Amino acid sequence: MRLTIPLAAVLVLCAAPAFAAPDGKELFADNCSACHQLTGKGIPGAFPALAGSKVAQGDPKEPVTRVLKGxxxxxxxxxxxxDLEIAKVLTYVRSSWGNKGKPVQPAQVTALRVAKVTGPKSSVLAH
Structure with a gap:
């Protein structure tokens, strides 16, 4: 009987990663890589490269808006x-393949999502 509780604890701890929220890399692989490729190099003439992209690394407003609206x-x-998932995937893009963009915060995504509905807002994105 004493082995049952520790064994159950071990099983729960081992199963925990299966329930973890996806990180930016996983979100990118699931939602973006078919077009932009796992390498971030895109498909020339069809889908733009994110590796080295000035848009991806610049003001977060542009990539956030593109992901929200297409x-x-x-x-x-x-x-x-x-908003958290978009922030995670864009943070991954902005810091992968040699990119040097700053992380995107969920609040920045929320501000643009809300601005889309209510109109322009003051610059919440300037960090």
Whole structure:
């Protein structure tokens, strides 16, 4: 009987990672890599590279807006991803493949999501 409780604890601890929220790399792989590739190099002539992208690394307003609303052939993810998930995936993009962009905070995504509905806001994104 004494082995039952420790064994149950070990099983719960081992199973815990299966319930962990996906990180930016996983979100990118699941939602973005088909077009932008796992390498971030995109597909020339079809899907832009994110590796070395000035847009991806610059003012976070532009990439956040593109992910929320879509652009050109890129689908909108605003209805599919939470603000936290968008922040995670963009932080991953902005810090991968040699990119040197600052992290995106969920509050920055929320501000742009709300601004889309209520109109322009003051610069919440300037950090």
């Amino acid at each position: 652009r050109g052939g890129m689908p909108a993810f605003g209805a599919d991803l939470s």
